[in-house]
Amino acid sequence: MLDRTDKAILRALQTDASISNVALADKVHLSPPACLRRVDRLKRAGLIDATVALLNPQALGAGMLVMIGVVLDRSTPESFSAFEKAAAKISGCMECHVVTGEFDYFMLVRTRDGESFNRLHAEQLLYLPGVRQIRSFIVLKQVLSTTQIPL
Known part of the structure; x- marks a missing residue:
């Protein structure tokens, strides 16, 4: 179980992981050795x-975000495994999740x-193994994106 101090440490680190141990200790009311x-x-x-x-995607020339729904032609362990290995090699792929429902x-x-993106689609996405359908959703506006887990 996490106590209040553990949660305070985790919240502070989620906000700024570059904080020094001394500053973190001060923030959570511990001595530096106890905090460490x-x-x-x-x-x-x-x-x-x-x-x-966390890098700035626009500043690094990766400002377009695309969500891609994928339907495989078969639901076998082999087809899932082949797809996952290939998806891990897609340029710019930040996340890939197995989901329930239509995809x-x-x-x-x-x-x-x-x-x-058009080039990526033509040169890489269309060649993913076992794919029956790909649907792309271009993000027009990012309303919320966070890496912080609520504690």
């Missing part, structure tokens, strides 16, 4: 997967613009 021990324990427990920098997968892909 807690952070290490949270990492060992698997609650902190990684510490990363088998939803992918989130970042690319420069419509022309580069």
Whole structure:
């Protein structure tokens, strides 16, 4: 179980993982050594997967976000496995999820613009194994995107 201090540490790190241990300790009202021990324990427990920098996609030429629904032609472990291995190699693929409902997968892909997405579609997406149907949804406006899990 997480206590109040653990949750405060996790909330602070989700907001700014580059915070120094001294500043984090001050923020959660612990001594720096006690704070460091807690952070290490949270990492060992698997609650902190990684510490990363979130980059600005527009500044890096990946401002177009596309959600892609995929339907496979067969629902076998082999077809799912082949698709997943190939999807992991798609340029700009940020996420790929197995879903319920009308589609088998939803992918989130970042690319420069419509022309580069068209090229990606023609050169990579159409060649994904076992695909019966691909439906692309170009994001017009990002209303909310967060990496923070509510605690």
